[in-house]
Amino acid sequence: MPSAPLLKCRTTGHCKQRLGTKYSTISCGDTTSNKKGNVALFNSKSSSIRSFQARENGETDDSPVAKTYWYFGSMKNRKTKHVKNGSAQNNKVESTPESPSPSGLSSTALSIGAVSIIFLSIFVVYTNDLLPKTLPNSDSPPISTKGGWRLASVNVLQKYGSSKCTVTRKNAKYFTSAEFEKDFRFKKPLIVSFDNDASGWTTPESWSVESLKKEYGDWLVYSGNSLEIVRRGGNGNVESSFTKFVDQLIRSKDDHGEPLYIFDRMFYNDSSLPTTLKPPKYFEIKDGRDDSIFFLGASSSGVSFHKHADAWNGVIYGEKRWFLYPINHTPPGGVYPGFTQIEWFEKVYPLLPESEKPIECVQKAGEILYLPEGTYHGTINMGDTVAIGIQRKKASTKHETLVYEELNRRNSLNGKLSEKEKADTHTEILHLYEELHKLLPESTEVMMKLGQTYGEHGRPEKGLELTQKAIDKDPYFVLAYLNKADLLNKLDKIEEAEDSYKKAIELNPNLWDVHAQYGSFLVNHKRPEDAIKHFQKGIELSPKQQGFYNMLRHAQKMIGDEEEAQKTERLMRQLFNKRN
Secondary structure (H helix, E strand, O other): OOOOOEEEOOOOOOEEEEEOOEEEEEOOOOOOOOOOOOEEEEEOOOOEEEOOHHHHOOOOOOOOHHHOEEEEEEOOEEEEEEOOOOOEEEEEEEEOOOOOOOOOOOOOEEOOOOOOEEOOOOOOOOOHHHOOOEOOOOOOOOOOEEOOEEOOOHHHHHHHOOOOOOOEEEEHHHOOHHHHHHHOOOOOOEEEEOOOHHHHOOOHHHHOHHHHHHHHOOOEEEEEOHHHHHHOOOOOOEEEEHHHHHHOHHHEEOOOOOEOEEEEOOHHHHOOHHHHOOOOHHHOOOOOOEEEEEEEEOOOOEEEEEOOOOEEEEEEEEEEEEEEEOOOOOOOOOOOOOOOHHHHHHHHHHHOOHHHOOEEEEEOOOOEEEEOOOOEEEEEEEEEEEEEEEEEOOOOOHHHHHHHHHHHHHHHOOOOOOHHHHHHHHHHHHHHHHHHHHHOOOOHHHHHHHHHHHHHOOOHHHHHHHHHHHHHHOOOOHHHHHHHHHHHHHOOOHHHHHHHHHHHHHHOOOOHHHHHHHHHHHHHOOOHHHHHHHHHHHHHHOOOOHHHHHHHHHHHHHOOOHHHHHHHHHHHHHHHOOOO
16 A cells, blocks of 8 residues: 655644544654654663663563653554544554754753653653543633634633733834844844734634634644643643544643643644734744744643743734743743743742843734743733744754753763763763853853753762852742752752752642652652652652652552552553553
């Protein structure tokens, strides 16, 4: 049988096999998909990625805690072809989605303590039984709809809305490309409005519920919560059909009670929607230079703080509240994975002095917001919000170019390098952070990451000095406390390290990372009984994370509780389809 035709996205460069109205992402040039279905595992001792095939070949899970493998989800993607009668049939094509380009949200490996967490820029596909449960919407009924999308309720507007706007607004009719390049490009954010709203730059009818479901109802889309999207390099991690998302998942809550948000890097380019866009010349979209992201989410969905290359975001329906910080001012609370955007808004934002408050504004339907390269931003949606983001693939400014270069260097460590090449790459990463620190001396993110890198190079004292400086500037920086604990542990300051773990938990007890790190610390220091409650809490917070089950079982065996260890083993097999 001849191979399915290959289609290449205009801007992402992804090659895809068309399967009816579905696509299977494969490597460009291949005509067969990857059938291995590897699972990414992290070796906390050697900081290396291993294939699930090691487990398939019979390697034991009962290794010492220093060799615990953290599960980050199966990369096996079994595409399902939806047919008109509502039944489904397997396409028998399994593929491994590619990681997003470096111009996506930064995916940075952070080695902290005995267990290291690596943020993989992959699509993590969950099976239907692991999808979030649909819950009744706690908001008041929406006052009305537009384009079939629900407008924000009064309760939502009271809770998340604001009349404050510290972003410059310009009317497109009276604003020129010369003004944009002179006053805004790479300098400061801008909102551009249009006399006829979204009709001034697109065809709103093409983005309505009816139109999108009719054209793309059985297409696969990827969604996630505000924190996990950023953790995974700007990709949703829950797969569903577009219709299922609109009819069910958009009204669902995840394990943290947060709505899912479509954050999909392929949907727009694979659709006919690009033909509807006619933005101003200064927002011109160029093939090969620009990437695209399709956004769709209900009230209180959004994305947590991150930054990237030059970009603009156009809202067709709904409203989006933006929180912005310039590149030299890391958002209080630090970078991911500290808080979801709602957690940050409720826990950190109200405590900030005026000098630490963000640049902010509510973007209305029909407006386009420009984000200068390197601008930290987080968002909260109000009402069903449909938007398109256009983002450059490559950085242009010196500081962001260094950030992208560091990401490329770190990603290269996952390849086949000799020991000398790995050592040279680690040294290059250190030098890149040192240069960034000179350019951005007040950036707490750079301080923390440089401190972490010094620790990796056997200089924990210097690393601790920088990390403490970051904490002094930002007492809400959860990740900095985790890094501080790791550095103190390396210096054999065990009690101080534990205090730092406890502080991180105090700041955000709902962040699974802190329970993973602290629990592993306790196991390494022969306190498995204390560790068990943190692994159990981790499972409660992130039930799809296999690493917690591995560690829980290991701790149960350490205290001689074989019965509970066997229960955990059976549960793992049930949840993750492990072979006997």
